Amino acid sequence: MNRTDVDIFISGGGIAGLAAAAAFAHHGLLVLLADPSPPPETAASNGSDLRSTAFLAPARELLESIGLWASVADHAEPLNTLRVIDCQGNPPEPRTDRTFQSTDLGAPSFGWNLPNWLTRKVLSDTLTNAPNVDLRLGVGFARIVTREREAIVTLTSGAQVRARLAIAADGRNSPLREASGIGCKTMRYGQKALAFVVAHQMPHENVSTELYLSGGAFTTVPLPDHEGQHCSAIVWMNDGTEAVRLAALEDDAFSDAATLRSCGVLGALRVVSSRNLWPIITQEADQLTSERVALIAEAAHVFPPIGAQGLNTSLRDVAILAKLGAQDKGAIGNKDFLASFAKARGRDIHRRAQFIDLYNRICRSDLPPVQDLRSAGLRLVHDLAPLRRRIMTAGMGR
Numbered sequence: 001m002n003r004t005d006v007d008i009f010i011s012g013g014g015i016a017g018l019a020a021a022a023a024f025a026h027h028g029l030l031v032l033l034a035d036p037s038p039p040p041e042t043a044a045s046n047g048s049d050l051r052s053t054a055f056l057a058p059a060r061e062l063l064e065s066i067g068l069w070a071s072v073a074d075h076a077e078p079l080n081t082l083r084v085i086d087c088q089g090n091p092p093e094p095r096t097d098r099t100f101q102s103t104d105l106g107a108p109s110f111g112w113n114l115p116n117w118l119t120r121k122v123l124s125d126t127l128t129n130a131p132n133v134d135l136r137l138g139v140g141f142a143r144i145v146t147r148e149r150e151a152i153v154t155l156t157s158g159a160q161v162r163a164r165l166a167i168a169a170d171g172r173n174s175p176l177r178e179a180s181g182i183g184c185k186t187m188r189y190g191q192k193a194l195a196f197v198v199a200h201q202m203p204h205e206n207v208s209t210e211l212y213l214s215g216g217a218f219t220t221v222p223l224p225d226h227e228g229q230h231c232s233a234i235v236w237m238n239d240g241t242e243a244v245r246l247a248a249l250e251d252d253a254f255s256d257a258a259t260l261r262s263c264g265v266l267g268a269l270r271v272v273s274s275r276n277l278w279p280i281i282t283q284e285a286d287q288l289t290s291e292r293v294a295l296i297a298e299a300a301h302v303f304p305p306i307g308a309q310g311l312n313t314s315l316r317d318v319a320i321l322a323k324l325g326a327q328d329k330g331a332i333g334n335k336d337f338l339a340s341f342a343k344a345r346g347r348d349i350h351r352r353a354q355f356i357d358l359y360n361r362i363c364r365s366d367l368p369p370v371q372d373l374r375s376a377g378l379r380l381v382h383d384l385a386p387l388r389r390r391i392m393t394a395g396m397g398r
């Protein structure tokens with residue numbers, strides 16, 4: 001029989017799954033990772049993930065510690081300033097405008113922004129010939145049988161893998177989570193996010209701007225200049241029907257609508273990519289583990305895209321799992337190991353899910369008292385220095 005023996009099987013080669021593979025391999029463990037969708041070659045390729053992620057300091061430290069940061073560093077754009085604008089009306093007008101500087105905390109940057117498609121491609125290229133990693137791209141997870149001492153996984157190719165631990169990093173609809181009998185609770189808001197890239201008139205000067213208005217946030221995230229043009233990644237949250245209407249507009253009309261919604265903070269915007277639509281949900285798995293199985297990243301938790309928390313929380317899962325593995329290699333996948341992982345991650349994930357859920361409800365509300373509260377809250381958080389520093393420290397993942 002075609003069966004491979006490894007320490008760790010990983011279902012899913014998104015950024016979190018690839019980082020987990022690198023982390024375990026770095027500690028000398030044998031890893032097999034399977035993903036049916038190989039990373040797209042360019043931003044324009046079919047299926048490219050046009051979102052971008054701000055890697056906060058702990059996420060960068062993880063990638064540095066496992067030797068991956070160097071391979072993405074050249075593409076990373078520092079994020080030094082966060083500007084938050086509370087807007088009102090149609091067309092939207094700013095009513096409270098506050099700026100948060102990373103230097104306020106003595107840090108050069110809040111984070112480093114990288115396009116998702118590029119990070120995934122660079123990480124998978126780096127792992128292709130790495131020792132201890134067997135990367136099976138184009139092949140998916142199909143089935144799992146677990147016993148007290150091992151998990152036997154069958155791939156869609158029919159090949160079998162025997163591992164001490166199977167990690168579900170296969171996204172919000174995780175097939176491995178489902179095969180392990182773990183349910184999840186999902187909160188839907190009727191919102192969708194449009195993710196796309198724009199060229200713009202004015203330089204972004206490494207400022208990320210979040211503009212709040214009923215319907216949801218409009219966020220600009222700095223990208224490196226491309227072909228001599230200033231560029232930013234945009235995440236534009238809206239009620240579902242409005243998001244679908246916007247997604248169907250011609251490029252010129254869409255660019256005009258985006259410029260209006262951005263209150264002109266970067267001058268005229270011109271869309272230079274396709275547009276991806278993402279449903280906005282909060283989702284938590286009922287448990288983070290089952291026999292010989294651990295859930296990480298969106299298989300375990302999905303948050304609305306505010307405050308750069310999603311992938312950063314996922315990379316915290318990876319860091320803890322790899323640390324536990326390095327501490328006691330013999331225990332990998334056993335009951336104590338899995339209980340330690342669930343204990344270390346469960347509370348943090350639940351707390352973040354609750355906070356971001358509440359924050360999203362406040363941000364998108366069209367009730368005037370809630371809008372007033374939103375504006376007053378922004379002024380309070382910014383203008384009281386100790387509170388501002390506390391919130392900034394928590395937002396940076398410390």
Ligand SMILES: Cc1cc2nc3c(=O)[nH]c(=O)nc-3n(C[C@H](O)[C@H](O)[C@H](O)COP(=O)(O)OP(=O)(O)OC[C@H]3O[C@@H](n4cnc5c(N)ncnc54)[C@H](O)[C@@H]3O)c2cc1C
Binds near residue numbers: 017036171195311
């Ligand atoms: C619009 C938007 C903007 C965001 N911006 C940020 C941000 O700025 N900062 C931040 O921290 N987070 C952000 N997030 C969240 C972040 O993008 C996600 O947390 C992250 O992409 C999820 O990573 P993942 O690896 O869990 O899942 P995915 O990227 O979905 O990867 C799952 C992988 O599993 C694979 N798979 C599926 N089926 C199988 C199978 N049968 N076998 C094996 N593999 C399989 C898929 O092909 C895929 O490659 C944002 C989210 C959204 C919606």
